[in-house]
Amino acid sequence: MIVRTLREKHHWSQEQLAQLSGLSLRTIQRVEAGNKASLETLKALASVLEIDISTLTEEVTVIDKDADYWKAEPIYIRWLLWGVNKRPKEMAYIEYLLVAVGIVSWFVFEERHLVTPLALLFAYISAKVVAYMDSKGYW
Incomplete structure (x- = not known):
């Protein structure tokens, strides 16, 4: 710290x-x-x-995971942020990396119908979780 x-x-x-x-x-x-x-x-x-x-x-500024407001959040939000106490500065880079993996996998992998949608889905979920946490003012 x-x-x-x-x-x-x-x-x-x-x-x-x-x-x-x-x-x-x-x-x-x-x-x-x-x-x-x-x-x-x-x-x-x-x-x-x-x-x-x-x-x-x-x-x-960190997420107080013992607070009542945090315990009232849906289980999937708490599960997605398990082990995360503050907003990672690198979060945007992770989203960009996932989008890049999705795009590159379309041209590289034969099983692109699986890899590309999964990478883009995880990028989308990551962006939505960060936006949700920002809107709630948790971090």
Whole structure:
């Protein structure tokens, strides 16, 4: 986690970071554990750690899979995102790669009637899941 890495780079304990940022020790522990942080918390940490707040926003905001709102999601959404706690930056590349595999397989494989639709289907599902999670504001 970026907060822990930067804290250790400055040779600060969690207690020292809490004092410097004006946050509680428990808040620092939660952020380092990957829990969601408020905008005020991120601003305080960005200021003390001398980094842009967008860096923290990208790295710290995660899906709280113990929350009631997450447990209320359909099982297929929770299954598709099993093991994923934050929006992968590489997600768009995965979608593009799947589309490319689908197109290339049409010209290369004899069994293109199976490979091409599957690759394109997985690209579509991936894009829809990301759009759904973005619309819900989970990450």
